[in-house]
Amino acid sequence: MSGPGRPFAEGERVMIVDRKKRHYLVTLAPGNQFHTHKGVVRHDDLIGLPEGSWVTSTRAERYVTLRPTLEDTILLMPRGAQVIYPKDLGAIVLLADIGPGVRVLESGVGSGALSIALLRAGADVTGYEIREDFANRARHNVEEFLGPAALDRYHVELRDCYEGIDGTVERVILDLPEPWQVVPHAERAMVTGGTLLAYTPSIVQAARTRERLAVGPWAECKTIEILHRSWHVEGDAVRPDHRMVAHTGFLTYARLIAGESVAGDAVAGDVSDGSAQPGSSPSAR
Numbered sequence: 001m002s003g004p005g006r007p008f009a010e011g012e013r014v015m016i017v018d019r020k021k022r023h024y025l026v027t028l029a030p031g032n033q034f035h036t037h038k039g040v041v042r043h044d045d046l047i048g049l050p051e052g053s054w055v056t057s058t059r060a061e062r063y064v065t066l067r068p069t070l071e072d073t074i075l076l077m078p079r080g081a082q083v084i085y086p087k088d089l090g091a092i093v094l095l096a097d098i099g100p101g102v103r104v105l106e107s108g109v110g111s112g113a114l115s116i117a118l119l120r121a122g123a124d125v126t127g128y129e130i131r132e133d134f135a136n137r138a139r140h141n142v143e144e145f146l147g148p149a150a151l152d153r154y155h156v157e158l159r160d161c162y163e164g165i166d167g168t169v170e171r172v173i174l175d176l177p178e179p180w181q182v183v184p185h186a187e188r189a190m191v192t193g194g195t196l197l198a199y200t201p202s203i204v205q206a207a208r209t210r211e212r213l214a215v216g217p218w219a220e221c222k223t224i225e226i227l228h229r230s231w232h233v234e235g236d237a238v239r240p241d242h243r244m245v246a247h248t249g250f251l252t253y254a255r256l257i258a259g260e261s262v263a264g265d266a267v268a269g270d271v272s273d274g275s276a277q278p279g280s281s282p283s284a285r
């Protein structure tokens with residue numbers, strides 16, 4: 001072992017994990033207490049404790065203490081709207097090629113889970129959201145989990161994305177009921193080469209989005225679903241877990257290209273099924 005982890009500080013968020021692998025998030029404040037049916041853990045016992053330490057409650061229950069990862073944060077954070085799950089967030093960040101300074105239009109922002117993933121990867125995010133309570137919740141969650149400096153790269157506007165997009169962006173990332181309504185606005189607001197990505201719970205929404213993409217200047221269109229299956233691993237009992245999150249949503253992806261699409265064009269519209277291997281040319285698909 002290379003040594004104790006960085007000690008927890010006042011104001012920090014700590015994840016407390018019990019023997020049944022239940023996770024709890026607490027923000028450390030002197031004098032406060034974490035209550036469970038197995039007794040109390042005093043925050044003062046956690047402040048200054050190295051990450052990864054065990055802590056014991058007043059009723060002798062032991063807990064592991066860790067800093068939450070981005071995945072833990074998103075699963076444990078307060079939410080109003082349904083969040084996008086980490087398995088899909090990871091794919092979105094890679095598919096949309098999010099990195100420092102990339103200008104993203106995101107709509108709607110909901111609870112801000114996707115915003116947090118995009119900002120953590122370094123993007124500058126403008127969010128369009130029609131509900132004020134969600135806009136406030138998203139800003140609050142971003143500040144809570146990434147710190148106030150992240151708000152310099154996060155601008156949420158109370159507006160309807162179906163009515164248009166202002167300015168110029170490099171990515172358009174959508175989690176709203178009718179993404180196909182935003183496709184014409186993305187064609188005007190996004191630079192060529194930019195990526196549109198729509199997360200939709202239903203394949204019917206994905207298909208309607210693809211129909212609209214197919215009549216515009218779009219290439220590399222694909223719709224994928226991320227399957228995430230955990231395994232039970234205990235001695236010789238090694239098998240898939242009985243329960244899994246069987247379905248969350250579909251990711252529909254496309255790149256904006258110049259000019260109008262032409263029927264039968266080798267790259268535009270609905271030609272790619274996403275099965276192309278790296279290095280394969282459009283004509284080989």
Ligand SMILES: C[S@@+](CC[C@H](N)C(=O)[O-])C[C@H]1O[C@@H](n2cnc3c(N)ncnc32)[C@H](O)[C@@H]1O
Pocket residue numbers: 081082083084107108109110111112113114115128129130131134159160161162175176177
């Ligand atoms: C499922 S939530 C988004 C969750 C978010 N991706 C997250 O990870 O936390 C969908 C959001 O879209 C917003 N919305 C729906 N239609 C919209 C529109 N036309 N323009 C802007 N926001 C819209 C809703 O108010 C809601 O907050």
